[in-house]
Each structure stands twice: as structure tokens, then as C-alpha cells.
Amino acid sequence: MAVILLALGSRGDVQPMAVLAGELTRRGQAARVVATSDFAGLAAGCGADFVSIAADSREAVAMTHARFGRQLFSHPLGQAWLLRRWLALIAEPVADACLESIGPGDVVLSGILTRGVGLALAEARGARLVTVLHTGQVPTRYAESHFAFDHFRGRATYDLRGARLSWRIASGLGAPAAYLARAKLGLPRLAAGATAGAADAFPVIVAASPLVVPPAHDWPKNVVSTGYPTPRQESFAPDAELAAFLDAGPEPVYVGFGSLGASGAHDNLAPVIEAARLSGRRIVTPAVGGAAAGSIDRRVHVIDSVPHDWLLPRMAAVIHHGGAGTTWAGLLSGRPSVAVPFGVDQPYQAHRLHGLGVGPEPIPVQRLSGTSLARLIAQATSGSYDERAAEVGRVARAEDGTEATIAALTRWGYL
Structure with a gap:
């Protein structure tokens, strides 16, 4: 059994997963990070084994310099569109790297963008899925515990529905890779928006400090707040x-x-x-x-x-x-x-x-x-x-x- 950490996104998504993988490796547990190729050095610096996705996260940044890219990036909906577009472009290498790395019974720690792929491997190979978050994304009525706090209106039903919608959208951003993974595994395609509900049956770790993301009273029982995995302090001498x-x-x-x-x-x-x-x-x-x-x-x-x-x-x-x-x-x-x-x-x-x-x-x-x-x-x-x-x-x-x-x-x- 190995622990596979799926870390798709920017440095902020990859580094804490690499820190966890490095510490598990030091304790004798087989662990490896799956991330885009530009993070190989980061993983190595944390002492973590690395599986490269044949893509580069800097390509997502480059999209903001394309026609209308700056305008899109200046608005939350535009940011989501650009992210989904990038994820669609790299869907096949993401799906292939995950399928090649995860075997029967492996533990899969997945960020939000690969949640659908992790779910497919749980269904097909008995992988044990855990969603790992680094900000307040779990649906809640409490604005201080949710990253969309500025959209809350102090009306419990409205706020919770909005938080649940945000959760479904976030869980579905990686759908292009999930569709490919399910097809390669011989699984039926999930209906749009179904990833969140199915993956919610598995544990969720909010790997952020309670100082930053206060645990909410209405989080489900399978959600636990653990704190941010901090890199080990290394000796450093400035130039x-x-x-x-x-x-x-x-x-x-x-x-x-x-x-x-x-x-x-x-x-x-x-x-x-x-x-x-x-x-x-x-x-x-x-x-x-x-x-x-x-x-x-x-x-x-x-x-x-x-x-x-x-x-x-x-x-x-x-x-x-x-x-x-x-x-x-x-x-x-x-x-x-x-x-x-x-x-x-x-x-x-x-x-x-x-x-x-x-x-x-x-x-x-x-x-x-x-x-x-x-x-x-x-x-x-x-x-x-x-x-x-x-x-x-x-x-x-x-x-x-x-x-x-x-x-x-x-x-x-x-x-």
C-alpha cells in the first residue's frame, strides 16, 4: 500500500502535499506526489518521490496573457473559466499519470481539482480517497469558515445553499480528467455536478490552521481540521x-x-x-x-x-x-x-x-x-x-x- 498525493495547481497546492509525502517517506511509508513537471525540484527538496504529469503549471499563467486573458482573470467567473480551460487541455496527461501511479488499496490524498479522478480510482481499484483542502471550501452556514465569505448574506438557508453550489462547482472543475479516467477504467460517466456528493462519502482534511479557517460547527463528522503542513526548517545562508x-x-x-x-x-x-x-x-x-x-x-x-x-x-x-x-x-x-x-x-x-x-x-x-x-x-x-x-x-x-x-x-x- 502506498500513499499517493495528487497535487494539481500552483505552488500553494503542491508544497504542502510534498511536505506530507516527504515526512511519510522519512517514517518508512511509501509515498509519492503526482504533480506537473515544473514541481519536480520542489518535491525533491521535501524528500518526496515524484510522478510527473506531462504539463507545466506555468502554462496556466501564460493563458492570462492571451487575448482577453487579463480581462477574464480580473473576475472570479473568468478565473474559473481559465482554470477549467487549462484543466481541459491537460486532462489526458493528468488522467494517465494518476492511473499509472495508483494501485488497488492505495491511499489517495487529492486536492479539489483531482477529486473526480480520485473517486474513479476508489470505485475501480478500491483506492481509499481523502480530499485535502488548504482553505475554507467545505459547505457551511458560517461566513468566517468559507472562502466565499463576501457572498454570504446572514440568511442560513441561502448561505448554505450557496456554499454547497460552490462546493459542487469546485469539485467539478477537474471533470475533463475525471471523464477520461472513468472511460479508461470502464466506469460510467457521472452526471454533471455528481462528483461532490459521491466523494463526500470519504474523509475530508482541512489542512489549514484553525487561525485562518475556523472549524465550523456544521461541518460533517468526516471533516477534520489539522493545520497547514509546514516545510521543515533548513539551514540557509544568504548571498x-x-x-x-x-x-x-x-x-x-x-x-x-x-x-x-x-x-x-x-x-x-x-x-x-x-x-x-x-x-x-x-x-x-x-x-x-x-x-x-x-x-x-x-x-x-x-x-x-x-x-x-x-x-x-x-x-x-x-x-x-x-x-x-x-x-x-x-x-x-x-x-x-x-x-x-x-x-x-x-x-x-x-x-x-x-x-x-x-x-x-x-x-x-x-x-x-x-x-x-x-x-x-x-x-x-x-x-x-x-x-x-x-x-x-x-x-x-x-x-x-x-x-x-x-x-x-x-x-x-x-x-
Whole structure:
């Protein structure tokens, strides 16, 4: 019996699964991650075996640069359409990689996008399916526990129906690969929207901190909150130029917008440079728009790959896109944290950070400019959020999402 972790999506979808796979491997359990080919190095860095899907997640980002791509990506429905389109284009390699990797009786930990494929393998090969989420997607009446919180109206029946509809839509986004998998396995095609109901018979893990996704009282009994699987801390030594920049003045502010930044949220450094000038604060920011690592301005230093667990505690504040992984890294740092979200679950995480009191009110990416970013920097570094951020950081660092997730699998007899 092996544990197969299906991680289709961006880095935020793959990294926590790779962390789990690496830890299971260290404990002597056969485990491997199935993800697009561009994440092979990430999995290896976590000590996880890797099965490559013959596709690249960066192709999804490239779609936002096609005709009307930016316009579509600026709206939630357009984002869903682009994601479904990408999933349709890679359906066959996804189905093939999953069918080749999963044998009879294997445990399948699946993200939401491969839930239908996992269900097909549970039916045909007796695989034991577990859906793994990193944000609040389980249907509930409680807005604070659901990523579509801003669509809730305080009417229990209406809100729950809307959350259930969102669940069915999310569970069906990977339908093209699921259709192919079922055909290859000789299974009848499921009716549209039926994946969620059938897969709900299996356990669901909300692998997000209760600080970020408060467990809801009306979650089904087979839903468990375990916390975010955090990468192991590794020794890291910065290059001489970054070390010199950090030592040359007061703590800088981190400004970065994740692996989807090239989709339009943060594809050039002009607003960052302007914000540094207007705020008078030094900034560390990831390389985008073809920029090379190094100091490009006396107040702005560009980095390539620097571990968040090393970098963020050295910052005065953290400004980011609100992805699940970066949100958690920001909380762990104990520094004020605020998001500039641009879609999917990011507005929810941004809202939760403000609700926790660790940072100012977020602004949507559509309002991002040098001026608005400078204002956000000034608010985050005002000192108003330092004490609360440090307090939440201590609580966050006491969690162990990896251990709690493995414990849940063990209780269910899956390990």
C-alpha cells in the first residue's frame, strides 16, 4: 500500500502535499506526489518521490496573457473559466499519470481539482480517497469558515445553499480528467455536478490552521481540521549582497505576490520602487518582469529563491498576495501581515488576516499602485499591529499541521 498525493495547481497546492509525502517517506511509508513537471525540484527538496504529469503549471499563467486573458482573470467567473480551460487541455496527461501511479488499496490524498479522478480510482481499484483542502471550501452556514465569505448574506438557508453550489462547482472543475479516467477504467460517466456528493462519502482534511479557517460547527463528522503542513526548517545562508542589504539599515518590508504574480498581479517592479520612494521604507521583493537579483535601488533589493521561514522574521512587515502558504508563513513570522489579493481564495485569507488583527485592511490588486502600496506599507509598519502579530505568531508556531494530518490518517486506519 502506498500513499499517493495528487497535487494539481500552483505552488500553494503542491508544497504542502510534498511536505506530507516527504515526512511519510522519512517514517518508512511509501509515498509519492503526482504533480506537473515544473514541481519536480520542489518535491525533491521535501524528500518526496515524484510522478510527473506531462504539463507545466506555468502554462496556466501564460493563458492570462492571451487575448482577453487579463480581462477574464480580473473576475472570479473568468478565473474559473481559465482554470477549467487549462484543466481541459491537460486532462489526458493528468488522467494517465494518476492511473499509472495508483494501485488497488492505495491511499489517495487529492486536492479539489483531482477529486473526480480520485473517486474513479476508489470505485475501480478500491483506492481509499481523502480530499485535502488548504482553505475554507467545505459547505457551511458560517461566513468566517468559507472562502466565499463576501457572498454570504446572514440568511442560513441561502448561505448554505450557496456554499454547497460552490462546493459542487469546485469539485467539478477537474471533470475533463475525471471523464477520461472513468472511460479508461470502464466506469460510467457521472452526471454533471455528481462528483461532490459521491466523494463526500470519504474523509475530508482541512489542512489549514484553525487561525485562518475556523472549524465550523456544521461541518460533517468526516471533516477534520489539522493545520497547514509546514516545510521543515533548513539551514540557509544568504548571498553576500542580500546580507549586506539587510545589515545596512532598519528592517525592510517584504513585498511579493506569489507564483501567480506573472498573471498580472505583480509583473513589474515600478510600483514597488515608487512605494519605497514614497514611504521611505526599504523593500525586499522577488524578481519579476525579467529583473535580476540584487539591489536595483538603494531602497529595493530583488531576490530569487529565499526560504520564507528565514526571510520573513527579518522583515518589519509582510505584504503578499494572500495565498494559503504565504499567509501561513506570514503568521509564523510574527510580523504584521497584509494581503493584496487578486482572486480564488486569496480575498478570504486577506480578510482573515485583518480579522486576526495582524495587519491593516487589505486592498484588491485592482487598486495596487505605488501610492496605495506606500500607504499600505505605512499602515503595516506603524507599530499598531506589532504586538498582536507577535502573539498570533507564537500560537501559530505551536501548531504542527504535518503531525496532525498524519495522526488523522492513522486514526482512520489509512496508514
